[in-house]
Amino acid sequence: MIMFLILAGATATPILSAYLSPDDQFALYRAAFFIFVIAASTDWVDGFLARRWKVESRWGAFWTPSADKILVTGAILGLLTSGSLTQIAIPCGLILFREFAVSALRETLAGEVKLPVTTLAKWKTTLQLFSLGLQLLALNWGVFGWDLQLLPNFQTFADVMLWIAAIVTVWTGWQYFTKAREQMA
Numbered sequence: 415m416i417m418f419l420i421l422a423g424a425t426a427t428p429i430l431s432a433y434l435s436p437d438d439q440f441a442l443y444r445a446a447f448f449i450f451v452i453a454a455s456t457d458w459v460d461g462f463l464a465r466r467w468k469v470e471s472r473w474g475a476f477w478t479p480s481a482d483k484i485l486v487t488g489a490i491l492g493l494l495t496s497g498s499l500t501q502i503a504i505p506c507g508l509i510l511f512r513e514f515a516v517s518a519l520r521e522t523l524a525g526e527v528k529l530p531v532t533t534l535a536k537w538k539t540t541l542q543l544f545s546l547g548l549q550l551l552a553l554n555w556g557v558f559g560w561d562l563q564l565l566p567n568f569q570t571f572a573d574v575m576l577w578i579a580a581i582v583t584v585w586t587g588w589q590y591f592t593k594a595r596e597q598m599a
Contacts, residue, residue, distance in 0.1 A: 419446035420492030440557045447550045454543040489546040505580035512587035527597045535586045541579035548572035
């Protein structure tokens, strides 16, 4: 959903974009930002409550990481297609590569090797969601009527946070592959 709202706002959907005014496009960006913030927040609350109340399930263990990956991938694809953020292509690519590689690893080794989620991997998800939220906020900067002179500094902060998230993401991926190799030996 987030990806489609950003795509429509970025005039990347020719049929729809021809009928949207600039105000409509900015409204789509704003909606994407708010939906992302709500989805990321509820994801965190869900995980927190499940651990606190000890109501973890196999179903939740499957869907929670899947939902995280869908949310992160949708936000990344939407941001990259907005065209204004070429400086984030490499960290976004690293994040996507790791997410798909670890998912493939888990699927390949299912039943043979246990790869429990690490604390750092949980922080990785938090960093990803936070940094992508910052990127979406920067995309909406003018929509909120904030001082445009502050945007370059905020964008730099958002970019640095995304790089930090990408580094932690790659590191946790390396940890999973190392642990899988050790268990298979």
